[in-house]
Amino acid sequence: MTLSPAERSYIYDSLVSPQVARTDSRKPTQFRPLKATCSFLPNSNGSSRIFTADGLECITSVKAKVLRTKDIGELIKVDVDIQGQRDDSDLCLTTSSILTRSLVDNLDHSTLKLTDKYYYQLFIDIVILSLPTDFQMSSYTLYSLISLTSMGCYLALKSTRLPLLISTTNDKEVEEEPTFSDDWESCTDLIPKDSEYNPTLLFVVGIVGNNVLVDPSLEEQQVLEHGICVGYSNGKIVPPLESITLSTVGGGGVNKKTIFKGIDMVRQIGGVVEKALDLIAEQEPEDFERAF
Amino acid sequence: MDTTYASSAVKALPDAPVLSILINHPPFASMERKKRPRNDRRLAELSIILKRCFEKTIMLQNYARSVIEVTVTILSFDGGLLATCCNSITLALIDAGISLYDYVTAVTVGIYDQTALLDLNSLEEADLSFITIGVVGDSDKLNLILCEDRLPLDRVERLISLGIEGCHRLKQLMNETVREVGTDLLSKKQ
Amino acid sequence: MGLDYDISTNEQEFVLEALKQNVRLDGRKLLDMRDVKISILPSEYGHVEVSLGKTRVACKVSAEIVKPYEDRPFEGIFQINTEISPMCSPFFEIGQGSSGSGSNSRQANEEVLISRMIEKAVRRSNALDIESLCIVAGSKCWAVRADLHFLNYDGNFIDASCIAVMTALLHFRKPDIEVAGEEVVVYDTNQREPVPLSILHVPICITFNFYNPNGNEENVKGELNNELILADASLIEERLSLGTMTITLNKNQEICQLLKSGGLNIDASLIMNCCLYASKLVSRLNDEIHEVLKEDSKKRRNVREEKELQVFNERES
Numbered sequence: 113m114t115l116s117p118a119e120r121s122y123i124y125d126s127l128v129s130p131q132v133a134r135t136d137s138r139k140p141t142q143f144r145p146l147k148a149t150c151s152f153l154p155n156s157n158g159s160s161r162i163f164t165a166d167g168l169e170c171i172t173s174v175k176a177k178v179l180r181t182k183d184i185g186e187l188i189k190v191d192v193d194i195q196g197q198r199d200d201s202d203l204c205l206t207t208s209s210i211l212t213r214s215l216v217d218n219l220d221h222s223t224l225k226l227t228d229k230y231y232y233q234l235f236i237d238i239v240i241l242s243l244p245t246d247f248q249m250s251s252y253t254l255y256s257l258i259s260l261t262s263m264g265c266y267l268a269l270k271s272t273r274l275p276l277l278i279s280t281t282n283d284k285e286v287e288e289e290p291t292f293s294d295d296w297e298s299c300t301d302l303i304p305k306d307s308e309y310n311p312t313l314l315f316v317v318g319i320v321g322n323n324v325l326v327d328p329s330l331e332e333q334q335v336l337e338h339g340i341c342v343g344y345s346n347g348k349i350v351p352p353l354e355s356i357t358l359s360t361v362g363g364g365g366v367n368k369k370t371i372f373k374g375i376d377m378v379r380q381i382g383g384v385v386e387k388a389l390d391l392i393a394e395q396e397p398e399d400f401e402r403a404f
Numbered sequence: 405m406d407t408t409y410a411s412s413a414v415k416a417l418p419d420a421p422v423l424s425i426l427i428n429h430p431p432f433a434s435m436e437r438k439k440r441p442r443n444d445r446r447l448a449e450l451s452i453i454l455k456r457c458f459e460k461t462i463m464l465q466n467y468a469r470s471v472i473e474v475t476v477t478i479l480s481f482d483g484g485l486l487a488t489c490c491n492s493i494t495l496a497l498i499d500a501g502i503s504l505y506d507y508v509t510a511v512t513v514g515i516y517d518q519t520a521l522l523d524l525n526s527l528e529e530a531d532l533s534f535i536t537i538g539v540v541g542d543s544d545k546l547n548l549i550l551c552e553d554r555l556p557l558d559r560v561e562r563l564i565s566l567g568i569e570g571c572h573r574l575k576q577l578m579n580e581t582v583r584e585v586g587t588d589l590l591s592k593k594q
Numbered sequence: 595m596g597l598d599y600d601i602s603t604n605e606q607e608f609v610l611e612a613l614k615q616n617v618r619l620d621g622r623k624l625l626d627m628r629d630v631k632i633s634i635l636p637s638e639y640g641h642v643e644v645s646l647g648k649t650r651v652a653c654k655v656s657a658e659i660v661k662p663y664e665d666r667p668f669e670g671i672f673q674i675n676t677e678i679s680p681m682c683s684p685f686f687e688i689g690q691g692s693s694g695s696g697s698n699s700r701q702a703n704e705e706v707l708i709s710r711m712i713e714k715a716v717r718r719s720n721a722l723d724i725e726s727l728c729i730v731a732g733s734k735c736w737a738v739r740a741d742l743h744f745l746n747y748d749g750n751f752i753d754a755s756c757i758a759v760m761t762a763l764l765h766f767r768k769p770d771i772e773v774a775g776e777e778v779v780v781y782d783t784n785q786r787e788p789v790p791l792s793i794l795h796v797p798i799c800i801t802f803n804f805y806n807p808n809g810n811e812e813n814v815k816g817e818l819n820n821e822l823i824l825a826d827a828s829l830i831e832e833r834l835s836l837g838t839m840t841i842t843l844n845k846n847q848e849i850c851q852l853l854k855s856g857g858l859n860i861d862a863s864l865i866m867n868c869c870l871y872a873s874k875l876v877s878r879l880n881d882e883i884h885e886v887l888k889e890d891s892k893k894r895r896n897v898r899e900e901k902e903l904q905v906f907n908e909r910e911s
Contacts, residue, residue, distance in 0.1 A: 155480045156432050171479065173432035191439075193430055195475060237432045241477055449710045452703045456856030460836075461814070505814040535852065540814060545859035549839070551852035552714055557873060560849060564862050 115334050124335040128321030135332060140325040141381050148263070148392050150271035158272025158302065160264050160393075166256055166330070169241040172264035174272045176302075178226065178290060179233040187224050187233050188215050192261065194240040207257050210314070210352060211236075211265060214343050218350045220309035223302060226277060230290050232302075234272075236265055252333045254356060255316050258341055259327065262314035263389060269311045270393035272302035310386060312343045312350055317374040319366055324374040326381060338366045340374055344382035349375055421467040423459060425451045425474045427489065433478040435526075450486055457490060457548050461540055463503040472502060483525040484512045486536045486550060491574065498582055506541030507578055510548055511570040513537060513563045515555065520566045535560075537567030542575065544568055601833060609830055613822055614807055620647070620828065627826040627875060630754075632761055632886045636893070639788065640766030644758040647828060648748035650682075653758035655740045655766040659778070662728065662735040670727020671737035672717055674759065676709040676744075683747035683829075711752050711853065712742070715797045715842040716759055719850035726792040729771065729778055736768060738791065749832040752840055756799040761883050764793055765890065797850040798879050799842045800872040803827040803835035804858045819861045823868060825875070841869055843876045 115123070126133040132140050144165040153159035158174035179187070192208040193199065215236075224232045238261050243253065275292040276299060303309060318328035319338040328336060343350040353375070355366075427447045431439045440447070462472070474496065476489050490510035497504060514524045514534035524534050533555045538548030546564070555563075609619060616624055628647035635641040640655035662669060678686045716722070727736040740759050744751060767788035772779045805822040806813050813821070827835060837857020842850040849869070854860070 153432065153480050154482075155435050159432075171430075171477075173430070175432055175437045177437070191431065193428075195428070235431070235437050237430055237437075239428070239430045239477065242475070445706065445710060448706050452707060453853070453855035458856065460856055460858065540859050543814075543859060545813075545819075545861045546854065546865060547856060547859045549852055549854045549865070551849055552718060553850075554719055555849045557843065557847040557849055557869060560852075560869060561862075561866050564865070568862060 115331065119331075120335055123331055124320065127325070127332065127335060128323060132323050132325065134325065134329075136329060140323065141377055143327045143385070144329065146263075148267060148389075150267050150393050150395070151273075157274060158268045158270075160267035160271060162260060162264050162267070164256070164260060167242065167244055168256060168260060170260050170264045171239045171241065172261070172268040173235075173237045174268045174302075175235045175237070176232045176272070176274055177235065178230055180230050181233075185216065187221070187231055188212060188219065188236065189233070190215070190236045190238070190265075192238045192240070192257075194257075195242055197243070203253060203257070206254060207261055208238075210258060210341065211238075211261055214262065214312040214314055214350075214352055215265065217352070218312045218343070218345050220307075223307070223309060226290050227280070227288075232274065234269075236268065238264060252330050255328060255333055255339065256330075258314050258356070259316050262312065263385075266311045266313055266386075266389055267393055270303055270390065273299040274302055275299055308346065310346045312345045313382060313385060313389075314352075315342045315344060315378045315382070315385075316340075316356070317342060317378060319370050319374060322367070322370055322373075324370060324377055326377060340371060342375055342378045344378050344386075346386075347379075347383060349379060419468055421464045421469070422471045423455055423462065423464070423474070424471065425455045425458075425476065425493070427451050427454075428475060428477040429481075430477065430479075433481045450489065453486065453548070453550065454489055454493065457508060457538060458493065458497070461505050461508050461547070462497065463505065466503055472497075481526065483527075483529045484523055484536075486510065486548075487512050487523075487538070490538055490548070491578065495578060495582070499585075507575045508538060508540050508547060509571040509574040509578065510536055510538035511567055511574060513567040513570065515559055515563060520559075520563050522566060522570045535563055535567070537564060537571060539568055539571035539575075542572055601830060605830070606834060609834060610805065610807075613805055613824070613831075618824070618828075619830065624822065625825045625871060628828075630757065630879065630882060632757065632883065634761070634765055634886065634890045636890075640762045642758050642762040642765060643745075644754050644761065645746075646748075646750060646754040646757075646826065648746055649750055649754050650745040651751065651754040651758045652743045652745055653740055653755070653762040654743075655738060655762045657736050657738045657766070657768045659729065659734055659780070660737045661733060662731075667732035668728050669724045670735040672722050672724050672727070673737070673739040674709070674713055674717065674742065675739060676705070676712065676742045676755070678705050678708075678744050678751075682744040685747070708751055708755070711799065711840060711842075711851070712755055712759060714851045715756055715799055716740075716763075719797050719842070719844075720794055721760065721797050721844075721850075722763060723792040723794050729773060730776060733776070734778060738763075738766075738768075747829065749828040749830075750801055750826050753799045753801050753826060756797065756842070757879065757883065760793075760796050760798065761886065763791055764796070764883065764887055766791055795844040795846065795848075795850075796880055796883065797842045797844045798876045799840055799851075800825065800875050801827070801838055801840045802868050802872075803831060804837040804839070804860060805834070806836050806858050813858050819864060821858055821860060821864070823860075823864065825871075839865070839868065841872045843869075843873050845877050845880045847873055 123135060147163040148160060150160045151158065152161055153173050156173040157176045160172045162170045190208045190212045192204045194204055197203055226232060240257065277290055278293050279288055279291045315326060316328065317340050318325045318332060318336040320336050338355065340355050341352060343352050427450055429440050429447060431437050474493055476492065487510035490508055494508045511522060512524050512534050514521045514528060514532040516532055524532060533553035535549060535551040537546060540547045612618065631645045633643050643650065643652045660671065662671065680686050722738065727738065729735055740762060742755050742759065767790055769783055769788050770781045770786040803824045807820060807822060808818060812818065824831060839854035841852045844850060
């Protein structure tokens with residue numbers, strides 16, 4: 113969907129004005145409504161499913177495998193599959209590489225550590241069902257996917273449950289393969305409730321004039337001057353912090369004050385989003401089924 | 405299992421309607437994580453079989469110059485792949501408001517020794533011979549039969565009749581659900 | 595199919611009207627099969643040509659020693675290759691196969707189904723004992739491959755190819771070997787008599803086509819069961835048919851594979867009748883295959899004995 117010059121200038125003017133007026137009357141810090149659920153895949157250790165207002169549906173699955181390794185960089189594998197896109201398309205590769213980096217950079221390796229020699233390897237598979245034809249060709253796709261998939265990962269990781277290790281954690285001297293309890297009642301959370309560690313959440317912040325807005329919609333994206341992707345975890349801004357190709361208009365640079373303004377906004381709303389997602393992750397899947 | 409719809413712009417539409425069915429098997433669907441190539445022959449075969457199943461049951465004469473695009477994503481696999489695809493496509497088509505002559509329902513029937521079993525899970529499928537049977541509506545006529553294992557000829561009749569019964573029951577259940585959802589939607593509208 | 599093969603309305607109606615009166619274009623009755631001709635090339639083992647009316651298919655079996663798959667160290671490898679080229683009929687195009695881009699075209703569909711069907715009938719039903727192909731577990735095994743060539747197309751590729759593959763496998767001889775530890779000695783066919791493959795059973799496909807004299811709606815809604823059923827359709831009949839069913843049986847009355855996908859809805863009792871009729875055809879075809887093999891081995895024995903006599907005579911003089 114391409115905007116006419118008149119529409120474009122109307123939206124642009126209302127976005128740059130000191131009282132930001134967004135097309136769907138949201139506040140600059142407000143997300144569009146989402147619907148999400150967790151742990152709905154019986155064959156995976158953790159899973160999540162998110163529906164967006166755009167009509168996107170994102171399914172994320174986390175599967176854990178025991179691996180004997182020293183190389184901690186290999187422990188997280190992210191695979192993004194987008195309906196109607198080839199596996200090696202730019203979109204799939206970019207999304208999965210941003211996600212992998214964001215998760216690995218801020219990973220608390222002790223959560224994946226089983227014993228001195230064995231680690232859990234996590235396979236995070238993301239499927240995007242039905243990409244609307246409207247945005248198949250536009251740069252908006254990447255926008256909408258980055259924060260959606262990162263929320264998917266967050267929820268899936270939060271809901272990941274692993275079997276209880278019953279062998280010893282110290283195998284420096286004795287060679288022993290890790291053994292697990294058969295009882296799923298006594299499973300452990302990958303990320304315990306009281307843990308300090310939270311997976312990275314990615315936010316896409318649109319910049320227009322001196323204003324910043326979170327979660328830009330398809331119409332807004334077309335008049336944005338710039339966009340940055342900001343990572344957030346546990347009250348802190350974490351990498352990656354990068355600009356993502358945007359600027360369909362003007363093509364001017366960005367004021368560094370505006371970038372800081374964007375980062376500040378993420379710091380503000382990050383905690384709220386985290387809390388909201390945690391609530392979903394704690395919810396029993398049956399509650400959702402009824403709401404659906 | 406889940407089906408979604410999207411109409412896509414196809415170059416130079418032929419006069420005849422086009423039905424395309426795509427099956428998507430993400431790596432997490434089975435117990436062991438396994439990545440499948442896009443052009444997996446087995447999935448290609450399944451989608452051709454499904455396409456043929458629905459070609460005669462959709463009132464295609466109403467959809468000239470259009471494309472009906474069905475995408476099936478397997479979320480979690482535990483036996484009865486073809487049958488479940490078939491049932492979910494039927495429901496999705498109804499949900500999309502596409503006119504069908506009747507419900508297409510399918511079910512797997514297996515045999516252990518002398519006992520016929522309905523709807524096998526993946527462990528049972530690995531060890532027992534089974535067939536998939538598809539029926540349109542309440543008739544005793546078969547739309548689909550698929551058997552990939554060795555099976556004594558004299559058992560087939562029993563399996564088929566059990567399968568048909570299973571399909572009829574499924575049709576009832578699906579019909580109830582469709583009507584429930586329909587009434588629900590209607591009440592929201594008013 | 596690559597090129598669309600249009601059949602004129604007159605011809606269509608003529609064929610269908612004739613079918614209603616139990617007559618087919620080539621004078622057969624509805625359930626008659628065309629004559630099957632199986633010829634084995636005398637120079638080699640495992641090279642067979644099968645013709646079913648004007649449909650002709652050749653199959654060549656070959657074997658080599660390779661490393662087995664890592665997850666199956668005790669099994670050999672068996673592959674069936676099928677590719678339909680324009681040689682058999684201008685309706686097929688090069689590169690339109692399952693690997694090509696046009697995966698939605700009709701020909702690609704047909705080719706996928708044909709190759710999967712043969713694969714399931716022969717390979718999945720364990721017609722060839724692949725465990726017997728193992729030489730040294732985990733390091734050496736026989737890889738048997740059957741290459742199918744479609745020479746001329748006049749309908750019913752599946753039945754013809756299945757007969758061709760099975761006859762070729764039954765006829766094929768692999769070189770004799772001797773295993774001592776990890777060492778394997780392969781004997782030349784002149785040194786030692788080559789050995790046959792271990793075939794557990796002989797699956798044979800029979801394809802039926804369905805026609806509807808009463809129109810589509812009757813088939814879905816009506817109670818009448820007078821759909822016409824044909825065995826071994828020719829090209830025109832295949833194009834006009836409204837549904838097919840392929841059943842694979844062996845002579846122990848076991849179904850190895852059965853596929854009816856969509857098309858007309860057929861009553862279960864009619865399908866059972868088809869199965870029973872097919873089992874009769876299968877036992878007849880089975881006898882025919884063994885007859886041909888027996889004759890061939892007689893011929894070969896004569897040649898061999900002659901050779902031996904010759905050698906004997908040369909030594910005498």
